[in-house]
Amino acid sequence: MQNLSEHLSQPAVNNINKWLVEPKYAEYKTELENLIRTEKWEELEDSFFKVIEFGTGGRRGKTGLGSNRINKVTIGESAQALCEYAVSFDQDAPNKGVVIACDTRLTSPELSQFTARVVAANGFKTYIFDSFRSTPELSFAVRYLGCAIGIVISASHNPPLDNGFKAYWNDGGQLVSPHDTGVLAVADKITAIKTVDYDAAVAEGQIIVIGSQVDEAYVKAVAGEALGTDRDVNIVYSPLHGAGQTNVLPVLRAAGFNRISEVASQMVPDGNFPTVKNGKPNPEEPAANDMAVAQMMAESADIAITNDPDADRIGVMVNQAGRPIYLNGNQSAVLATEFALKQLKAHGELTPKHYIVRTIVTTEMLTALADHYGVKSYSNLLIGFKYVGELILAKENTDEKFVIGGEESYGLLKGTYARDKDGAIGALLLAEYAAQLKKSGKTLYDQLLDLYRQHGIYIERLDTMYCYGATGFEKMQNIMNTLRQSTPTMVGDSQVTAVLDYKSLQRRDVTTGLVALIDCKSGDVIVLEFGDARRRITIRPSGTEPKLKFYIQWFSEVDNSRTIADQYVELDGVLAQLAKELEAILAQIQ
Numbered sequence: 001m002q003n004l005s006e007h008l009s010q011p012a013v014n015n016i017n018k019w020l021v022e023p024k025y026a027e028y029k030t031e032l033e034n035l036i037r038t039e040k041w042e043e044l045e046d047s048f049f050k051v052i053e054f055g056t057g058g059r060r061g062k063t064g065l066g067s068n069r070i071n072k073v074t075i076g077e078s079a080q081a082l083c084e085y086a087v088s089f090d091q092d093a094p095n096k097g098v099v100i101a102c103d104t105r106l107t108s109p110e111l112s113q114f115t116a117r118v119v120a121a122n123g124f125k126t127y128i129f130d131s132f133r134s135t136p137e138l139s140f141a142v143r144y145l146g147c148a149i150g151i152v153i154s155a156s157h158n159p160p161l162d163n164g165f166k167a168y169w170n171d172g173g174q175l176v177s178p179h180d181t182g183v184l185a186v187a188d189k190i191t192a193i194k195t196v197d198y199d200a201a202v203a204e205g206q207i208i209v210i211g212s213q214v215d216e217a218y219v220k221a222v223a224g225e226a227l228g229t230d231r232d233v234n235i236v237y238s239p240l241h242g243a244g245q246t247n248v249l250p251v252l253r254a255a256g257f258n259r260i261s262e263v264a265s266q267m268v269p270d271g272n273f274p275t276v277k278n279g280k281p282n283p284e285e286p287a288a289n290d291m292a293v294a295q296m297m298a299e300s301a302d303i304a305i306t307n308d309p310d311a312d313r314i315g316v317m318v319n320q321a322g323r324p325i326y327l328n329g330n331q332s333a334v335l336a337t338e339f340a341l342k343q344l345k346a347h348g349e350l351t352p353k354h355y356i357v358r359t360i361v362t363t364e365m366l367t368a369l370a371d372h373y374g375v376k377s378y379s380n381l382l383i384g385f386k387y388v389g390e391l392i393l394a395k396e397n398t399d400e401k402f403v404i405g406g407e408e409s410y411g412l413l414k415g416t417y418a419r420d421k422d423g424a425i426g427a428l429l430l431a432e433y434a435a436q437l438k439k440s441g442k443t444l445y446d447q448l449l450d451l452y453r454q455h456g457i458y459i460e461r462l463d464t465m466y467c468y469g470a471t472g473f474e475k476m477q478n479i480m481n482t483l484r485q486s487t488p489t490m491v492g493d494s495q496v497t498a499v500l501d502y503k504s505l506q507r508r509d510v511t512t513g514l515v516a517l518i519d520c521k522s523g524d525v526i527v528l529e530f531g532d533a534r535r536r537i538t539i540r541p542s543g544t545e546p547k548l549k550f551y552i553q554w555f556s557e558v559d560n561s562r563t564i565a566d567q568y569v570e571l572d573g574v575l576a577q578l579a580k581e582l583e584a585i586l587a588q589i590q
Contacts, residue, residue: 007041009470012048015067019048024193025073028065035065042469049470051188054180055542060155060164063107070107070155070163072114073193078165079115079151080194081187083122085179086148093148096170097125099210101138102153103243103310106271107163108132112153113198115165119151120201121194130211132269134247134311135166136413136422139389140218141210143172143418157282157308158545160272173389173419177521215246221417222247222424223254227343230435231256234301238263238292240281241270242309244423251424257431261299263291273309282308283315283410284462286326293317293324303434303444307423312385313410314426318434318445325445330363330460333406335444336426337366338451339433340404340414341373350375355395357381357388357405360502360520360527361551364534365451365458366406372455376400380520382502383540385411387521389419408460408551449564457556457567458534461575465548465586467541475589476541476548482589483526483539491528491537492581500527537582548586552578 004013019025019032035044047066052059052074059078063070086093098119102112112128120126127145129138135152142150150168158164167175167183175183201207235252237260239245245267252260265275273279277287283306296304296319304324306315316332318325327335337356344350355376358366361383370377381387388405395402404414411421414429434444452458467476487499489510500507502525505518525540534555541548552575559567 004036007039008045009049011050012045012470015048015051016044019067022191024077024191027072031065046469050473051184054167054175054184058152058164058166058174060158060162060166060545062161063163070111070165072111075111075115075153075165076118076193076195077187077190078167078183079118080122080190081183082149082151082167083119083124085183085186090148090170094123095125096146096148097127098149098151099127099138099141099145099147100151100153101129101133101135101141103135104132104241104269104271105153105155105163105309106160108153108271111163114195115151115153116207117195117198117201118193120206121196124148126201126207127210128207129214130209132243132246133215134243134423136312136418136420136424137214137218137247139168139172139418139420139422140221141214142168142170144214144217145210152310154310156310157280157284157313160279168419171389171393171419173393174384174386176386176390215250218247218417219250219254221415222251222422222428225415225417225425226255226428226432227340228432228436230432230439231258233257233259233303233431233435233438234299235260235431236263236292236296236299236301236304237261238266238289238304238306239311240276240283240288240306240309241266241268241273242281242307242311243269244307244311247311247422247424248305248307248314248427251428252431255428255432261295261301263295266291271309283313284329289315289317289326293326297322297324302438303431305427305431308410311423312421314412314423314430315410316426316430316444318443320443320445327444327448328460329406329408329410330365330458331448332410332426332430333358333408333412334363334365334369334451334458335433335448336412336414336429337369337404337406338447339429339436341369341375344403345373351401352376353399354401354403356403357391359383359385359387359407360525361538361553362406362408363458363460364553364555365455368455368458369451375403380518382521382523382525383407385413385421388413388421392416392419408462452564452568453558456558457564457571459554459556459568459571459575461552461572461579463550463552463579463583464542465550465583466546467548468546472546479548479586479589480524480526480539480541487526487528488585491530491585492578494530494535494578496528497531498529500529501525502527537578539586550579550582550586
């Protein structure tokens with residue numbers, strides 16, 4: 001065997017040596033030896049330079065051999081570690097059990113059944129859905145079945161070859177610190193992964209296959225969150241080959257929406273996502289919505305709705321007098337929030353004890369709406385809907401009442417039936433609002449422009465810098481370190497007036513040098529402010545994908561002499577230029 005240190009980084013060598021000798025990796029030993037023998041150094045480095053971590057949405061990445069890949073070992077050790085960790089908090093956790101779901105990805109059925117074999121072998125009562133289901137239904141099922149933990153096998157909106165492991169705690173919320181790192185610490189000590197025979201465990205009742213009973217309870221809970229009675233709206237719907245047909249469609253129909261036209265070819269569950277351009281089944285990507293939009297226009301429908309494969313995200317497109325308008329995640333969150341608050345107020349139910357939640361990269365317009373309606377707004381949350389769930393849990397035994405939570409990445413939750421974002425509740429609220437507005441000859445887009453006119457123009461933009469493999473990972477770390485040590489004073493023509501470092505939780509005023517503490521959890525995030533907290537750029541490495549993300553958020557007062565649409569387009573150009581200037585700055589960092 002060759003001297004690996006001549007070709008690979010020391011972390012990669014250390015991980016490879018583990019995989020060559022430890023029993024839990026035995027299944028992959030021959031394949032690994034063959035990669036070494038054939039000198040696949042780049043592939044080996046990318047596969048082993050680190051242990052795939054718990055990111056924003058659990059462990060997620062390419063499937064295949066390696067410590068930095070999703071495979072039976074990384075899935076199995078995650079599941080076993082989660083069981084062991086849960087028992088350390090609750091000795092009765094095995095009796096309460098675990099519930100497992102998966103989406104329509106290529107490896108999801110195999111990996112979800114393998115997960116069931118592992119958790120059952122660890123003594124846990126094991127529930128597993130009879131086929132693919134949405135991630136939010138899994139969150140609901142943890143609560144409904146009274147389980148100690150939950151697991152979803154999904155890579156959300158990632159490309160076809162990816163998959164992932166997302167873990168849930170007994171409140172139905174995703175694992176947050178310190179539980180996420182706690183599970184990884186346990187996983188690192190596991191030397192052998194326990195398994196049972198799947199069919200035998202099902203026959204013995206150790207693994208319980210679930211389906212319609214949980215589905216019906218879930219649909220009833222979501223449909224029960226409806227706020228209006230108007231249903232006269234024509235909807236085109238596509239799950240983008242994913243699980244949305246198990247949550248969004250049943251909820252809309254249960255709530256009384258009958259004029260739903262399905263994109264037939266995309267109703268077929270298929271982890272290759274064959275009809276989705278570039279194989280990216282993400283409503284954030286305009287191209288992913290092309291077929292739904294084309295059908296909306298051809299049928300003169302009012303709106304089109306799409307979901308990512310695990311159906312926790314929602315895309316909404318509007319037929320604006322024969323022109324398609326693609327609402328982004330921030331705009332959908334604004335409309336859903338305004339509708340929820342307006343309806344509660346109209347019913348005489350809204351009080352100052354009600355609250356809404358958003359993450360630090362979600363539009364500031366949600367805070368403006370909260371102020372307008374006299375409710376609380378919580379916005380000091382790191383990126384990831386798991387922090388919304390964590391806040392709901394923290395407020396559970398207080399007199400405060402959760403209304404709605406939103407994040408820029410096309411995620412919404414109203415109500416407490418689940419603790420994760422849900423494409424079904426987003427679809428329900430926005431379909432209701434579209435139907436209500438239609439009565440007065442308006443669209444969702446018309447209403448959005450009216451809200452800008454009332455509260456000012458809030459505009460946002462997300463850009464990404466892809467950083468693949470070990471070299472890309474190192475580049476991201478270098479960029480973040482450099483930004484902390486030498487923050488740019490200008491981005492284009494805009495002066496940086498304050499820098500917020502969420503790792504040290506310090507905000508530094510560039511002009512005065514004054515430092516103030518940030519009330520938030522610590523995270524690898526840098527924020528540049530430009531004279532107003534509503535004008536800022538947030539930079540962070542993705543927690544689940546090989547890319548650096550930067551979110552631009554901007555605010556402008558309304559110029560009443562010009563149309564809102566023209567002002568929005570102009571501001572969009574300003575943000576596009578800011579993005580170019582920032583990319584140029586980041587590209588120079590080695």
